[in-house]
Amino acid sequence: MLLDPLTLLVLSTAMAAASALYLAAEWSSVRERSLLLWSAGFAVIAVGCVLALLRFNGHVLFGIWFPNGLLILAHWLFLAGVAGFTRARLSRAWWLLVVVWLAMLFLPDGPWWSKAMLGIQSLLIAFTTLRAGLLLRPHGGGALGVGAAQLRSVLLTHGLFYLAKATSTVALDAFVNLASFRGAVILISLVEGAMAIMLLAMSMTGTVRHRREQRIARIAARDPLTGLDNRRGLQLRAPKLLKEASPASPGALLLLDIDHFKPVNDLHGHDAGDRLLVMLSDLIRFTMPRGALAARLGGDEFVILLRSGSVAAAQALGDDLRAVFAQQARAMFETPEPVSLSIGAILLDQPGTELSHWLKRADEALYLSKRKGRNRMELVQFPPMRAD
Numbered sequence: 001m002l003l004d005p006l007t008l009l010v011l012s013t014a015m016a017a018a019s020a021l022y023l024a025a026e027w028s029s030v031r032e033r034s035l036l037l038w039s040a041g042f043a044v045i046a047v048g049c050v051l052a053l054l055r056f057n058g059h060v061l062f063g064i065w066f067p068n069g070l071l072i073l074a075h076w077l078f079l080a081g082v083a084g085f086t087r088a089r090l091s092r093a094w095w096l097l098v099v100v101w102l103a104m105l106f107l108p109d110g111p112w113w114s115k116a117m118l119g120i121q122s123l124l125i126a127f128t129t130l131r132a133g134l135l136l137r138p139h140g141g142g143a144l145g146v147g148a149a150q151l152r153s154v155l156l157t158h159g160l161f162y163l164a165k166a167t168s169t170v171a172l173d174a175f176v177n178l179a180s181f182r183g184a185v186i187l188i189s190l191v192e193g194a195m196a197i198m199l200l201a202m203s204m205t206g207t208v209r210h211r212r213e214q215r216i217a218r219i220a221a222r223d224p225l226t227g228l229d230n231r232r233g234l235q236l237r238a239p240k241l242l243k244e245a246s247p248a249s250p251g252a253l254l255l256l257d258i259d260h261f262k263p264v265n266d267l268h269g270h271d272a273g274d275r276l277l278v279m280l281s282d283l284i285r286f287t288m289p290r291g292a293l294a295a296r297l298g299g300d301e302f303v304i305l306l307r308s309g310s311v312a313a314a315q316a317l318g319d320d321l322r323a324v325f326a327q328q329a330r331a332m333f334e335t336p337e338p339v340s341l342s343i344g345a346i347l348l349d350q351p352g353t354e355l356s357h358w359l360k361r362a363d364e365a366l367y368l369s370k371r372k373g374r375n376r377m378e379l380v381q382f383p384p385m386r387a388d
Contacts, residue, residue, distance in 0.1 A: 005056070006053075006056060009049055009052055009053050009056065010053065012045070012049045012197060013046055013049035013050055013053065015197045015198055015201070016042045016043075016045040016046035016049060016197050017042070017043070017046040018201075019039075019042040019197060019198075019200075019201035020039045020040070020041075020042035020043040020046060021039075022201065022205070023035050023036075023038050023039035023042065023201065023204065023205065024036070024039040026205060026208065027039060030208060030212060032085070032208050032211070032212075033081075033084045034081040034082065034084040034085040034204075034208065035081070035204070035208055036081075037077050037078075037080045037081035037084060038077065038078060038081040038200075038204050040077050041073075041074040041075070041076075041077035041078045041081065042074070042197070042201065044070050044071075044073050044074040044077065045070070045071065045074045045197065047070060048067040048068075048070035048071055048074070049067075051066065051067045051070075052067050055067075068117070068121050069121075071121070071125065072121060072124050072125060072128070075124075075125045075128045075129055075132075076094070076128055078128070078129070078132055078155075078200070079094065079128045079129070079131055079132040079135075081204070082132040082133075082135050082136060082151075082155075083132075083135060085136075085207065085208070085211075086135045086136060088135050094128075094131075118165075118166075119166045120166075122162045122163070122165040122166035123162075123163070123166040125159075125162045126159045126160070126161075126162035126163040126165075126166060127159075128159075129155050129156075129158050129159035129162065130155070130156060130159035130160070130163070132155050132159075133151075133152050133153075133155030133156035133159060134156075136148050136149075136151060136152040136155070137152070145206075145207065145211070146206060147203055147204075147205070147206025147207035147208070147209060148203075148206075148207045150199075150202075150203040150206060150207075151200070151203035151204060151206070151207050154196065154199045154200055154203050155200070158192075158196045158200070161192055220232065221233030221236055223281075223295070223296040225274060225277060225278065225281075225296075226277055226278055226280075226281035226296050227281065228281050228284070228285075228294050228295050228296045228302070229293065229294065229295035229296075230295060230296060230297075230298075231295065231297050231298065233295060234293065234295035234297070234303065234305075234355070235355060237293055238293060238305055238355045239355070241293060241305055241307055242305075242348060242351070242352075242353065242354075242355060242358070243351060243352070244307065244351075245348035245349060245350070245351055245353075246349060246351050247349045247350075249308060250308075250310070250347045250348055250349040251305065251306050251307055251308060251347070251348035251349075252305075252306040252310075252313070252314040252345060252346070252347050252348060253303065253304070253305055253306070253345065253346050253348055253358050253359070253362050254303065254304040254306070254314065254317065254318055254343055254344075254345045254362070254377075255301070255302075255303050255343065255344045255345070255359070255362035255363060255365070255366045256280075256284075256301065256302040256303070256304070256321070256341055256342070256343050257300060257301050257302075257341070257342050257343075257366055257370075258276070258277075258280065258300040258339065258340075258341060259337075259338075259339060259340040259341065259342055259370075259374040259375060260335055260337045260338065260339050260340070260374075261273065261276070261299075261300040261339065263335045263336060263337065263339075264276055264333050264335060264339060267333070267334075267335060268333050272332075272333060273300075275332065276329060276332065276333070276339070277296070277300065279325075279328055279329070279332070280302065280325060280341075281294075281296065281302070283321060283324055283325055283328070284302060284304060284321070287317065287320055287321055287324075288304055288306075288317070289306065289307075289313075289317075291307040292304060292305060292306050292307060293305040303359070303362070304317070305348075311347065311379060311381075314345050314347070314379055315345075315377065315379060318343045318345060318377035318379075319377065321341060321343070322340065322341045322343065322375065322376075322377065325340070325341050326338065326339070326340045326341070326375065338375070340374060340375035341375065342366060342369040342370050342374050342375065342376065342377075343366065343369060343376075343377035343378070344362045344363060344364065344365030344366025344367070344368065344369050344377075344378055344380070345362065345365055345377060345378065345379040345380070346358060346361045346362045346365055346379065346380055346381070347379075347381055361380070364380065365378045365379065365380040366378070368380065
């Protein structure tokens with residue numbers, strides 16, 4: 001038979017060792033701690049498989065429960081890796097698994113103990129793996145990445161398999177002589193183990209890669225100086241808010257531009273200009289209401305999108321920003337003309353309208369604010385667009 005226990009053990013050893021090396025290589029470039037823990041878990045499985053192979057060939061270096069204890073340790077490392085990935089804190093009870101594992105090494109190897117040990121080992125692996133799978137759940141209404149969803153499914157399936165295995169050692173043996181099916185049980189366990197190794201390694205790698213891609217996407221959508229969204233970030237996040245705008249529940253868009261920003265750079269250097277931009281961005285974060293979006297479009301131009309924006313609320317926000325900014329800018333730098341804010345604002349009351357349209361309208365309002373003498377806010381209400 002091609003898939004005999006010896007062949008499956010060799011395959012499991014090779015796949016576990018390859019998975020350990022691959023995840024270690026990924027860790028060396030990404031430095032994600034969970035990768036290192038998962039790599040260690042596969043390395044432990046590889047060692048256990050080697051010991052089983054040696055035992056299969058008559059070289060008994062350790063008792064039979066030592067490699068089984070290594071399997072528990074490997075799954076505990078998988079759990080620790082998932083906890084690190086999800087930033088979850090494991091209770092101290094999970095650390096007792098190490099004590100249980102050490103105790104298992106000194107238990108006798110009789111028939112009754114063998115059955116008990118098999119049940120305990122299977123339960124420990126099942127609970128550890130199921131706990132790891134349950135840690136991988138969506139947070140904050142978001143969805144799991146493809147890799148994380150696959151890893152969750154593999155862990156839960158693997159845990160349920162070991163739960164069924166533990167149950168069979170106790171329940172079924174009362175009705176069926178499991179000893180007569182020992183070869184089939186071993187073969188099924190080895191097949192499931194080999195498949196689990198392969199699927200776990202693939203899912204773990206995909207999980208970390210998805211997080212890395214998300215991190216890169218977040219960096220690409222952030223302004224490096226202020227930490228606010230940049231234009232790309234605004235274009236990604238604004239459509240959801242714009243869809244909620246309607247005549248009955250309008251939002252608002254405020255376009256901000258710093259008056260007399262160039263003299264700050266000319267007189268005090270570009271570092272001073274950067275400090276001014278950072279001060280404004282911090283002020284925007286502190287002042288804008290919950291659920292609003294803020295972005296730096298470039299240079300000294302900023303935008304704020306309000307989820308709910310009556311004329312009074314938008315005007316109050318703009319006035320507060322102008323007053324505090326002018327006061328802080330005056331305290332920071334001396335300039336021939338006062339550094340202030342000009343703001344152009346518009347209500348968002350047409351659902352489905354693109355961001356570029358609203359930015360153009362707000363820019364017209366900002367231009368009007370500049371023409372009227374700067375350091376002011378112009379909120380313009382345009383009539384609804386007519387269909388051609």
